[in-house]
Amino acid sequence: MIHFDVIRLRLPTGRHTDLALSGVVLVLCGVAEGQRLGSQWHASTSLTASWLLAVLVCAALPLRRRHPVAVGWFTVLGTGAYHLLSTVDGPLVVIPIAVLYALAAQGRIQLSIALAAVMVIGVGAGALVGSGDVTGTAVFMLTGWLSAVLALGAMRHSRLVYAEEHGRLRATQERLRIARELHDLVGHTMSMIHVQASSALHRMSKNPDLAQEALTAIKQSSKDGLRELRATLGVLRQADESAPTAPAPGLSRIGELISSATRAGLDVRFERHGTQAPLPAAVDLAAYRIVQESLTNAARHSGARHVVIDLRHREREVTLSVTDNGHGAARPAHGSGIAGMTERAHALGGTLSAAAGPEGGFTVQARLPFPDHHEPIGGAADDPDPAGG
Numbered sequence: 024m025i026h027f028d029v030i031r032l033r034l035p036t037g038r039h040t041d042l043a044l045s046g047v048v049l050v051l052c053g054v055a056e057g058q059r060l061g062s063q064w065h066a067s068t069s070l071t072a073s074w075l076l077a078v079l080v081c082a083a084l085p086l087r088r089r090h091p092v093a094v095g096w097f098t099v100l101g102t103g104a105y106h107l108l109s110t111v112d113g114p115l116v117v118i119p120i121a122v123l124y125a126l127a128a129q130g131r132i133q134l135s136i137a138l139a140a141v142m143v144i145g146v147g148a149g150a151l152v153g154s155g156d157v158t159g160t161a162v163f164m165l166t167g168w169l170s171a172v173l174a175l176g177a178m179r180h181s182r183l184v185y186a187e188e189h190g191r192l193r194a195t196q197e198r199l200r201i202a203r204e205l206h207d208l209v210g211h212t213m214s215m216i217h218v219q220a221s222s223a224l225h226r227m228s229k230n231p232d233l234a235q236e237a238l239t240a241i242k243q244s245s246k247d248g249l250r251e252l253r254a255t256l257g258v259l260r261q262a263d264e265s266a267p268t269a270p271a272p273g274l275s276r277i278g279e280l281i282s283s284a285t286r287a288g289l290d291v292r293f294e295r296h297g298t299q300a301p302l303p304a305a306v307d308l309a310a311y312r313i314v315q316e317s318l319t320n321a322a323r324h325s326g327a328r329h330v331v332i333d334l335r336h337r338e339r340e341v342t343l344s345v346t347d348n349g350h351g352a353a354r355p356a357h358g359s360g361i362a363g364m365t366e367r368a369h370a371l372g373g374t375l376s377a378a379a380g381p382e383g384g385f386t387v388q389a390r391l392p393f394p395d396h397h398e399p400i401g402g403a404a405d406d407p408d409p410a411g412g
Contacts, residue, residue: 038085044121045081051114052077073109076101080118087122092134098122099138103145120172127176128183135176139169203363207312207319214323215244218287240286247279273307274334277314281332284318289347290329291318297336306391309367310334310343313375316360317345317387325349325385340373340392348384364389 056074080101087094098119105115119142127135147162220241281291302310314332321327327349335342361377368375368389375389 038088041085041087045084045118048114048117049077049081052081055111055114056109069108073105076105076108077115080105080115084118084121087125091122091126091129091131095119095122095126095134095138099141103142120168123169124172124176124179127173128179130180130184132173132177132180135173139173142169203366204312206360206363207316212244212247214319215283215287216241218322237286240283244283244286247283272311272315273304274302274310274314275307277311277332280311280315280318284322284330287322289318289322289327291332292330293332293334295334295336299336302341303393305371306341306393309371309391310341310389312367313343313364313387313389314345316364317347320360321345321347321349321385327384339394340390343389343391344386346380346384346386350383361387 053074056070056077080098083094083097083101099122102115102119119138123135123138126138143162143166146165220237277293281293284291301307317332318330321330325347327347330345330347333344333346364377364387365375368391371391371393373389373391375387377385377387379385
């Protein structure tokens, strides 16, 4: 069975198409007007004038892109004058109809309606005068044809506007995704460096060995942060530039987060339950970022010393909780970091809660579902979170 994609069906466009249409219509008009010459091939004044009008109207069509309004009025009025002079029903009406469609497709709906109204009124006046070739049926049929042409042009314009808006929306979503990635990355790295630098300054005079260890941790954290920053910004490279070679972060790199948090003074315990099957890329990245942001907040805001990460693999979802023993009540429950984590979970159809415990501490709990067979979520694996945050 053959399927046609109506979105990709396009009418021929361009200056060459206009020239070809003008040439075909002009030839047909010449054939129609040739019937008026008679056996003696005598050209009357009205025949000559109608022929010149046909030539001028056809010649105006290729100029519609530079002067759409002028060409629209000229073709409509010129075609009307042609039919007043000519005694044959020539095909010249195709030219103003093509112009009407083009104007409607450009979004000039009011102008197109005005031109169509002028054409219908002109034909209707001819029917009232009693011309033999113009009847009420002709007026009715012309009105239907013009309405159909205007509707097709308006549909074309709406489809183009939708495509442009969809493209802008996708670009905005991508910028939001990159912004969130940068927020998570830079926020985590800088927070860890800040904690480690404070520790090094505090220990510099009392215990130089521990201070040197903290400075070494700062060096490694900054190196890891720069590497991931390059990978994140790699999507902004030009087509002829080399793509980043570092894989997208996921739970396979959670050991690096724990090591970084440990160097910052946190005691992190990681517990993993269930079958450790490969996760969809979107879920894997979201879980990694939630753990990263939670550890960052624990080191920055809570004054915690111990953190427990509990990760549970289920049949169609992953549940994750990060609990610290810091000052939960002093933590912002609706900061930009928590908002970003919440958006990540919601984009996957999951949930996330972040709140202080009744006896202190702070807990982040997330549920990240995924379909069977690890189908792509959100459209593509490399764009896991189209909603942005």
